[in-house]
Amino acid sequence: MTRKKVKLAYITNDSARKATFKKRKKGLLKKVSELSTLCGIKSCAIIYSPYDSQPEVWASEHGIQHVLGLFKNMPEMEQTKKMVNQESFLKQRIAKANEQLKKQQKDNREKEMTEVMFQSLTGKSLHNLTMMDLNDLGWLIDQNLKNIYRRIGQLNKVAQKQVQGEPAAAKTEGTMVGSTSTSTTPSEMNVDTMQRQQWFMDMMNLPQENNMGFGGDEMMLPFGDNSHNALWSNAFFP
């Protein structure tokens, strides 16, 4: 897995397969050895290959006979219980990979929309965006605004403490930024929010009631959910 991401399949090229086999066998035995040393466990590995009449065997301290002996003496059913076959093993890995793919797609979408957001701030037109794009963009912008307002709220609190009780402020261990923001009250904020949403809905040419009726903070992130046909529809401010 380097210089190129190898695909997990039988290597048809004979010499390449043999080279890979030799390298990986070496790496594998090293890993087994390390596991034994680090965790003080008994382990053994047996590898059959067409390049050698004998199987390659590695055994930790107490020898392979001990390990195999224990295994042989185990009732047949017990042996199978913990046995992982190739199919179930691969299924697990496929499921995991799909999960990662989904996460990555969501991440990509968010990055994409962030890019769009900043471009639109430099005046780029939004006309070529789809409805879904606009929806996600709206969500993203609201998330950003939410963070901004939250921060302003925090700064206001600090500022008020400084004005009202000067000595107490000195004891505060939290953030102590010298903010001079114009003190916007929560109610003023909500007016802004509603105004903005009004503009958004007008732009979308949608009836106002579509903008209501969805849950609050519990709403799912819209990114990456291919099946979402419900528009993002609420603004959340603290």
Added chain:
Amino acid sequence: MTRKKVKLAYITNDSARKATFKKRKKGLLKKVSELSTLCGIKSCAIIYSPYDSQPEVWASEHGIQHVLGLFKNMPEMEQTKKMVNQESFLKQRIAKANEQLKKQQKDNREKEMTEVMFQSLTGKSLHNLTMMDLNDLGWLIDQNLKNIYRRIGQLNKVAQKQVQGEPAAAKTEGTMVGSTSTSTTPSEMNVDTMQRQQWFMDMMNLPQENNMGFGGDEMMLPFGDNSHNALWSNAFFP
């Protein structure tokens, strides 16, 4: 082996050991699976651990019974032949590590001396250097000069061809640099060399004969050989 280079020894911290075990077991089984898939070989792995009453087992397609069966039916002596025990395995790895260390030390020494060389070109005093330092520095400088003279020789050849046989030069596929270096003859070079060596020996306050009597191009690199008490002693020019 990350965030910190772990030292290959039994992990005494119980929870850390268990965590490492689980992670590494997973990684190991993945490797075994990949080896089987990529190279189409039969393999199985058995790992005993104190965290589980059952040994963890992985078997490729044809099942562990097949692999173990083959192994069990093999004469005892045959089994041991290919078996690598922990001691010989570690010895191999120690030898390899020592080799790398030596190489690295030599490399470091050369870099160190190169630094010294450039500093001395900017006028820094050489008084605080040991005899060995000076010896290695001298060797290094000579190597550099050797390369320079070789290059000059090449350029002269090209220049002469251009003057003597203009049409032939066009056919030459090699380097075709438009050099106009003053044509220094080999004999002139040797005079310079001897002059330089004379200065060096004077500076060292050593009798002239110490500067003779060692082999030619076959000489070992002086760097990294801690036991070398024979001074570097010849200049090699083409």
Added chain:
DNA sequence: TGATCTATATATAATTG
């Protein structure tokens, strides 16, 4: 615990000598 994250150490595919 157990899953997840992230910075690093390792493993190794392709290339080169």
Added chain:
DNA sequence: TCAATTATATATAGATC
């Protein structure tokens, strides 16, 4: 074919949730 090198992909130690 083998060993060495190099650029990348993976594995994983330690931290955090």
